[in-house]
Amino acid sequence: MSKFDYDLFVIGAGSGGVRAARLAAQMGKKVAIAEESKPGGTCVVRGCVPKKYLVYGAEYGSSIESSRKYGWSYENLDFNWKKLRDSIQKEVDRLSNIYSNILKKNGAVVYNERAEFIDKNTVILTSSKKKISADTILIAVGGRPWSPDISGVEHAIISDDAFVLEKLPSSILIIGGGYIASEFASIFSGLGVKTTQAYRGKHLLNGFDEDIRLHVGIHQKANGIDVRFNISPIKINVDGNSYDTHFDDGTIITADLVFMATGRRPYTSKLGLERVGVQTDTIGSIIVDEFSKTTAENIYAVGDVTNRINLTPVAIREAQAFIETIYGSKPVEYDHRNIASAVFTRPPIGVVGLNELQAREIYGDNIMVYETTFRPMKNILSGKEDKCFIKLITESAKGKIIGVHIIGDDSPEIIQILGICVKAGLTKADFDNTCAVHPTLAEEIVTLRQRV
Numbered sequence: 026m027s028k029f030d031y032d033l034f035v036i037g038a039g040s041g042g043v044r045a046a047r048l049a050a051q052m053g054k055k056v057a058i059a060e061e062s063k064p065g066g067t068c069v070v071r072g073c074v075p076k077k078y079l080v081y082g083a084e085y086g087s088s089i090e091s092s093r094k095y096g097w098s099y100e101n102l103d104f105n106w107k108k109l110r111d112s113i114q115k116e117v118d119r120l121s122n123i124y125s126n127i128l129k130k131n132g133a134v135v136y137n138e139r140a141e142f143i144d145k146n147t148v149i150l151t152s153s154k155k156k157i158s159a160d161t162i163l164i165a166v167g168g169r170p171w172s173p174d175i176s177g178v179e180h181a182i183i184s185d186d187a188f189v190l191e192k193l194p195s196s197i198l199i200i201g202g203g204y205i206a207s208e209f210a211s212i213f214s215g216l217g218v219k220t221t222q223a224y225r226g227k228h229l230l231n232g233f234d235e236d237i238r239l240h241v242g243i244h245q246k247a248n249g250i251d252v253r254f255n256i257s258p259i260k261i262n263v264d265g266n267s268y269d270t271h272f273d274d275g276t277i278i279t280a281d282l283v284f285m286a287t288g289r290r291p292y293t294s295k296l297g298l299e300r301v302g303v304q305t306d307t308i309g310s311i312i313v314d315e316f317s318k319t320t321a322e323n324i325y326a327v328g329d330v331t332n333r334i335n336l337t338p339v340a341i342r343e344a345q346a347f348i349e350t351i352y353g354s355k356p357v358e359y360d361h362r363n364i365a366s367a368v369f370t371r372p373p374i375g376v377v378g379l380n381e382l383q384a385r386e387i388y389g390d391n392i393m394v395y396e397t398t399f400r401p402m403k404n405i406l407s408g409k410e411d412k413c414f415i416k417l418i419t420e421s422a423k424g425k426i427i428g429v430h431i432i433g434d435d436s437p438e439i440i441q442i443l444g445i446c447v448k449a450g451l452t453k454a455d456f457d458n459t460c461a462v463h464p465t466l467a468e469e470i471v472t473l474r475q476r477v
């Protein structure tokens with residue numbers, strides 16, 4: 026008989042927390058989970074899922090235009106933001122309920138309240154003041170949007186707000202050059218909003234392959250986004266119904282709405298971590314070992330709160346490894362290498378493995394780089410100039426594929442499969458031996474011969 030109320034208490038019912046709680050409950054453990062917002066976390070409630078629906082919504086805008094060359098004609102096109110927004114929110118609620126029900130069905134107790142640490146085995150639910158003890162505690166509280174502390178920043182929206190806007194603005198300024206800024210610039214421009222994206226660097230998507238960074242900038246501009254580089258915001262002034270954002274080079278950009286997409290930070294403040302010896306780094310990320318164990322013996326952390334690779338599927342895998350570690354026969358370390366990911370711009374991006382700079386750092390000149398740029402078949406008839414770009418990087422000795430970078434339609438779908446190939450250590454010869462599927466964009470992967 027355990028001296029604690031629960032075997033496992035999970036703080037945060039997002040992707041990682043829900044997976045861990047469900048698995049532990051299915052194994053017969055006594056489990057409870059606390060969530061201060063809707064179950065589902067960032068991904069389901071204010072991230073990947075509603076974002077992807079907005080991406081679909083925005084894509085219709087451009088495909089309607091392209092379809093004219095395919096023989097379609099129509100008049101009086103209208104877009105109703107509230108209809109899209111409300112449909113998405115309804116779906117978010119449906120999914121959130123599923124998350125909640127899955128937990129309950131498997132025997133986990135769900136507390137719809139915020140939890141904070143009292144000591145290393147006890148949390149307090151902040152609304153009901155109920156104290157709960159557990160043998161093991163998992164922190165899976167994710168991250169929150171972060172904005173620089175500039176004058177007038179309170180006038181700007183963050184990604185959480187973008188999903189529930191009362192009305193679509195006629196113009197928007199999006200600050201940032203990362204995932205969220207680039208995706209939302211694509212979304213808003215696709216929905217017909219006059220969009221400006223302002224980034225402090227030279228090319229969007231810092232950390233991505235330099236050629237992908239170049240191409241995404243070209244595509245954003247081709248989609249009508251006014252992309253401004255090398256400028257940092259210093260203040261936002263209200264001017265009647267619009268906002269003037271001032272930048273460090275003297276530029277002033279006026280827009281109906283300002284959207285700060287300047288990164289996310291782990292949501293660790295006020296959790297009481299200092300009371301239980303859980304250490305964090307300078308931005309509040311929980312420091313964990315390879316088994317997701319924090320600096321406190323019985324407390325673990327998974328997902329964005331640990332700021333390793335901040336992606337939903339990674340949080341889920343970390344949660345699974347954590348459960349196997351504490352309740353299985355041996356510790357399991359999740360391998361964070363070669364994780365494929367996508368950016369849902371128009372066209373989208375799919376990447377897996379090393380970019381060219383990283384590959385050169387590791388292998389020096391012992392790499393081979395293959396690339397191709399072409400106008401996809403669909404765009405030829407529609408008259409769109411958009412080009413697809415593919416880069417394949419191999420290490421020279423055995424021809425092992427160590428990086429794939431694609432910008433083009435369906436690249437998120439393609440990269441999922443290429444992720445298997447890279448993880449499995451396949452070689453360029455394996456790709457060359459594979460017959461093409463014609464006519465597709467993906468066939469270029471197996472017919473790629475152009476070395477640079």
Ligand code: NDP
Pocket residue numbers: 173200201202203204205206208224225226230231257258286287288289334335336366367368369
């Ligand atoms: P990112 O780190 O991708 O981008 C933040 C952007 O803000 C960068 O361009 C950064 O510039 C800029 N920035 C930071 N500080 C300032 C400042 N003081 N002034 C001006 N600009 C600033 O964060 P996001 O919030 O876009 O995304 C967070 C994470 O969420 C991503 O890293 C990703 O892991 C995940 N995500 C994944 C998605 C997907 O899988 N499709 C979609 C959305 C999010 P600089 O580059 O110079 O540092």
